[in-house]
Amino acid sequence: MQGVRIQQEMSLFEKLNILSDAAKYDVACTSSGTDRRGDGKGIGNCKAAGICHSFSADGRCISLLKILFTNECIFDCKYCINRASNDVKRASFTPDEVCRLTIEFYRRNYIEGLFLSSGVLKSPDYTMRLIYETLWKLRQEYHFQGYIHVKAIPGASQELIQMTGFLADRMSVNLELPTAESLRKLAPHKSRKNILGPMRLVQNKREENKQEIAVYKHAPRFVPAGQSTQMIIGATPESDYQIIHVAESLYQKFQLKRVFYSAFIHVNEDASLPARTDEGPPLLREHRLYQADWLLRYYHFSASELLSEKQPNFNVLLDPKCDWAIRHLEWFPVEVNRADYQVLLRVPGIGYTSARRIVKARKFGSLDFEDLRKMGVVLKRALYFITCKGRMMYPVKMEQDYILRNILDPREKLPGGLGEMGYRQLSLFDDVNFREVKAE
Amino acid sequence: MLKRRFICTDTTIGILSAIYDAWKMDRTDTEAGIPLWGTVQHEMFCEYYEVEENERKAGAVRKLIRERLGKQAYSDISYAILSKDEDKGTAILQTMVAARELADSHRIMEHLSHPAVRRVFEMSRNVGREAHYWEEFLRFREMKPKILYAEITPQNQVLPAIADHFADRFPLEDFVIYDKNHASYMIHPRQKKWMFMTDHEQKWEAAKELSEEEEAWCTLWKGFRKSISIKDRENKKLQTQNMPLRYRGDMPEYGKS
Structure with a gap:
């Protein structure tokens, strides 16, 4: 029997509220990766570094108008608020509404562009076509030259994805969960094949497009800012080691620009999801994964250096780079005035920008700690691992425990999630549950 | 020898004109300074010059910087001129003086252990950051x-x-x-x-x-x-x-x- 739906006309305000609320669990909101000046005939340009225009109450950046085209969905993914079996208010934009919103927000410098995702309305192809239409309108009729990030709908035809790719700056297909098995369990309508297919397509098309551009300078660009993906962290039992391995192979085999990690947030009750706790989403874990992700992309680390089967999860107390350095003291201390760029990159407290500055500046004369500080090196961390002109900053014992104790500054705020750990007066009558700890 | 001070207004043309005058008088003078009107601290053993500011002088210095110090330094210096800090004129002048000592003067902004270069770098970074913030907000x-x-x-x-x-x-x-x-x-x-x-x-x-x-x-x-x-x-x-x-x-x- 056909369901009967009674729907009232909704105001734009209401629609925007529903469809941005539904899109908020998608974490990617970057506007980076491509530089494009305006051609003087439309509105907008792009900056490679990306621009955040505001920050919401959760501290996340608002760079793009992040909305779903519709939150009606025929899929029933267990973790998703918009799953078919949920009773939530449903709404859909029209292409013109999306265009008007984007342009008017952009003119006021509220946003850097559009992030358009969608629930699956009727069929993947039908939805993808709607998205394509919207982007086409925005680019051709409204002459919008700002940033567009668009989702490829899993299961949509190759042709539609290709056509859309020529209008967007970045495209992403969500991997959703790190392993095929978890995906089968929590997202029964999606399959690994359906997700990796479009990913490979975008990759190949981008390669092809590069050749075209080399020959014809003004050939249309296909997804110039590259593609990204996201995984949900903590909904399924994978270890950090597995996750970071998946990320690494995505970077290597699919040439992704970014992998995003999204701490699992309880929005649905379902037997196959982890039980609800009071701890909130695993934000610290997410944070550590992002730190490690940076090490993979910018610091020439490999996943197997950071973690192993034996040590499958990241240290809660230390960032992965510090953790690695303390476990590899045989590398240190390094002499800043002589060490290779690659070696400098491995020193906690030295980022890739300061490493580059050091390599250039030391050609003009040897550097001292004060010079390093002015260049942006965080000496508080670096001082255990470096020498300048053969001297360390302070006398330091090259011992794991000693460094660990000193580098953990009690005043330093640990990233959220660890907040409950603080100092507490022990009393004789506390039941701290030592037995349980021992049993583990 | 008396130290030379070239006083100018806090404008791009003012500072560039002061650099022009200082450069013309002695381009090896590592003691010369450029204080801004209203913030001049009178020191002993100093000669003070009031700078006559005009677009011709500024243009000449712009050309000099672009040609001798290259693009990177030009953009850093253009940002540093917009800085809120009072020592900006002096830092830029001394950066230019220091560049003369280098075999390849285009690399001057990499010479971060030189105090004047470092100041220009810091000011340029500070202005750049604030400009980026305003582009955002x-x-x-x-x-x-x-x-x-x-x-x-x-x-x-x-x-x-x-x-x-x-x-x-x-x-x-x-x-x-x-x-x-x-x-x-x-x-x-x-x-x-x-x-x-x-x-x-x-x-x-x-x-x-x-x-x-x-x-x-x-x-x-x-x-x-x-x-x-x-x-x-x-x-x-x-x-x-x-x-x-x-x-x-x-x-x-x-x-x-």
């Missing part, structure tokens, strides 16, 4: 005859640093950006070259009446900002860290209405 309002109007309150004189960005972004819009702290306007007429104006030259009469639709779009934006936030992850401290309070003054999302 500046907000336009649509006024009655469809003009976009924004006000900013920067510490450095960032207007020249952000002008190109907005002109490139909105070629078909009439818009005005007003720097309240330094009393200067950037005025961009649709499809024309933009220009600067200061309060002294002419009081720009902004149409102070909002357009009819302005309120509605602002409300939509506020609603969006609220609904995009995830309750379980709320973190006001992080928000403030990323979006410092001093930029929020003119944001409609923090406005009263």
Whole structure:
């Protein structure tokens, strides 16, 4: 029997509220990766570094108008608020509404562009076509030259994805969960094949497009800012080691620009999801994964250096780079005035920008700690691992425990999630549950 | 020998003219300095020169910097000139003096262990950062005859640093950006070259009446900002860290209405 739906006309305000609320669990909101000046005939340009225009109450950046085209969905993914079996208010934009919103927000410098995702309305192809239409309108009729990030709908035809790719700056297909098995369990309508297919397509098309551009300078660009993906962290039992391995192979085999990690947030009750706790989403874990992700992309680390089967999860107390350095003291201390760029990159407290500055500046004369500080090196961390002109900053014992104790500054705020750990007066009558700890 | 001091106004032309005079007198003088009018601290054993400022001198110095020091240094120095710090003239001059000692003067900005170069680098970085913040957090309002109007309150004189960005972004819009702290306007007429104006030259009469639709779009934006936030992850401290309070003054999302 056909369901009967009674729907009232909704105001734009209401629609925007529903469809941005539904899109908020998608974490990617970057506007980076491509530089494009305006051609003087439309509105907008792009900056490679990306621009955040505001920050919401959760501290996340608002760079793009992040909305779903519709939150009606025929899929029933267990973790998703918009799953078919949920009773939530449903709404859909029209292409013109999306265009008007984007342009008017952009003119006021509220946003850097559009992030358009969608629930699956009727069929993947039908939805993808709607998205394509919207982007086409925005680019051709409204002459919008700002940033567009668009989702490829899993299961949509190759042709539609290709056509859309020529209008967007970045495209992403969500991997959703790190392993095929978890995906089968929590997202029964999606399959690994359906997700990796479009990913490979975008990759190949981008390669092809590069050749075209080399020959014809003004050939249309296909997804110039590259593609990204996201995984949900903590909904399924994978270890950090597995996750970071998946990320690494995505970077290597699919040439992704970014992998995003999204701490699992309880929005649905379902037997196959982890039980609800009071701890909130695993934000610290997410944070550590992002730190490690940076090490993979910018610091020439490999996943197997950071973690192993034996040590499958990241240290809660230390960032992965510090953790690695303390476990590899045989590398240190390094002499800043002589060490290779690659070696400098491995020193906690030295980022890739300061490493580059050091390599250039030391050609003009040897550097001292004060010079390093002015260049942006965080000496508080670096001082255990470096020498300048053969001297360390302070006398330091090259011992794991000693460094660990000193580098953990009690005043330093640990990233959220660890907040409950603080100092507490022990009393004789506390039941701290030592037995349980021992049993583990 | 007496130390030379070239006093000039806190403007791009002023500072470049002072550099011109100092350079002409002695380009190896590592003691020469450029104080700004109003902040001059009288020192002993100093000779003071009042700089006659003009566009010809400034142009010559610009050309000199571009040719001798290269693109990177030129862009760093252009930013440093906009800095709020008083020692900017001296730091730039001494950077140029130091560059003469290098075999390849184009690499001067890499010579970060030199104190003057480091100052220029720091000031340029500071101005660049603030300019980027204003590119992010500046907000336009649509006024009655469809003009976009924004006000900013920067510490450095960032207007020249952000002008190109907005002109490139909105070629078909009439818009005005007003720097309240330094009393200067950037005025961009649709499809024309933009220009600067200061309060002294002419009081720009902004149409102070909002357009009819302005309120509605602002409300939509506020609603969006609220609904995009995830309750379980709320973190006001992080928000403030990323979006410092001093930029929020003119944001409609923090406005009263």
